[in-house]
Amino acid sequence: MAPAAFGYRRHPDQDRHDPARHPVVVVGAGPVGLSLSIDLAQRGQSVVLLDDADRIGEGSRAICFSKRSLEVWDRLGVADRMLDKGVIWQVGKIFLRDAMVYRFDLLPESGHKMPAFINLQQYYAEAFLLDRVQQLPAIDLRWRNKVTGLAQHNDHAVLTIATPDGEYRLAADYVVACDGARSALRGLVGAEFEGEVFEDQFLIADVKMQAEFPTERWFWFDPPFHSGQSALLHRQPDNVWRIDLQIGADADAAVERQPENVRPRIERMLGHGDFSFEWISVYKFQCRRMQRLLHSRVIFAGDSAHQVSPFGARGANSGLEDGENLAWKLDLVLRGKAGAALLSSYDVERGQAADDNIRASTRSTDFIAPHSAQERRLRGAVLQLAKEADFAKRMVNAGRLSVPSVYDSPLSTPDAEAWAGGPKPGASMIDAPLARTDGAACYLSDAFVAAGRGFTLLHAANGAALPDGVGEIRIGRDAPLRDNAGHFAQRYDASPGAAYLLRPDGYVAARFKQPTPAALDAALARARGQA
């Protein structure tokens, strides 16, 4: 796909002597900044979105988008296009040399609106998000606006912005830095970026070809075509295939990325030369994060705040989760309905998620690129044992793929009763198939959107009185939604009267077997950061 270019346009804010004041400025129109801006706009906020470039479409970059990300995008009205274009998959296979040692299925049960994963070039995701942005007049997107300065004040921040017409300043109640791994704002707040840099290098080639491989994630340790190293093959739309070859710490990246040097490697893998290159890159991976995601009036989300290796698809997906976690909180704060405690829960929750993602990604990367002869032997033993021992299959680690984070959160009300199943407070809601009274099929995730994407009481009929301003999903024989197949009851351990209080990001704030109004009010206040 050719890069799509967008024009710079001078904005009246640039002619002002004193900086114009906006409630929120989002910096960076990548997947995270675009999604966050859409979310804020759908909640009624006006957003200024800045980007230092004027184009998208350079390289496939992120390609694996998780079920959770698709659920977020569904709420933002863009999931259908992603699904139509994307390649749906859920099975992964791991090979040692030429023999399969392990197969995993990321979504073995049915009754979910969204699949486990889609593969989609990042430029498609960005293009679909941009189309959605164009439908929302509340988003003021300014290309070739590069943040070069920051001044923090008690109740706002002032950005200095370089444009083709020179510099101007903008004031904002809050600035959200979605400006990627090389974040300028991270430098401007003077934050450290702490963690581990891995020495091993990986060659990523996206090749276009006609191929009959199944739509699965295939990973090799020590394959015959790339001895002693690892390899990954994964399908994208448009007959493009992601190939990722480990090339070691000593490889010369400038030499390795030359197409004439990449070609023989790919020919050895495929057994033919009938392909063309879409994108070639040589990577070293880093697993690191900022200590704090909140720096006074500047809030960090996505790669600007944390980075992981790609084995696990935890980069873009965790960034999208950051955005969803932040959007509703920032909205309530900007409306004066919540205070600093709610925003600090973003730092707590998404900080935990960053730690989880870094832990999982570090383990995978260390397994794929062992640090020492001993680690190589240990891994060899696991792979060898995995041929006949189940326990060793479970230790084979070619990437643990992104699942929604579970928060140990100050916003959660701990269970007071014993539950046999269902998502705990701090966990993300689980989808389930339902039916409307006219018999039409729908999903719980649709009902959540229909209920308004605010705080929502999900309850099995006989339910409780609804606190003010809380949406409702009522399920039962005499309710607007039916659980004919029993999946909701099973997935939520929902006996008659049971109720889940869902946050605007679909996370469980509290749950009760028989809620009382007082208990619901208390849980709601706590989930708004007021307790």
Add this chain to the structure above:
Amino acid sequence: MTLSTTSNFADPDAAYRLIVEAHRGLSDEQSAALDAALVLTLANHIGDLGVLREAVELAKRGVVGEG
């Protein structure tokens, strides 16, 4: 009792990681010595000669192949 080869850890990655980290910073010779000590300690914990024999056979098949 027979050797259990089903996965017994709730978080197998954490168990693998614990062993990896135990070896970090050791020389190759020290690593071999650590492994030997670990094997003997865990064998004693199991305390069943039949199970130990099965484990030895399983491990050895992977190293020297099937006779």
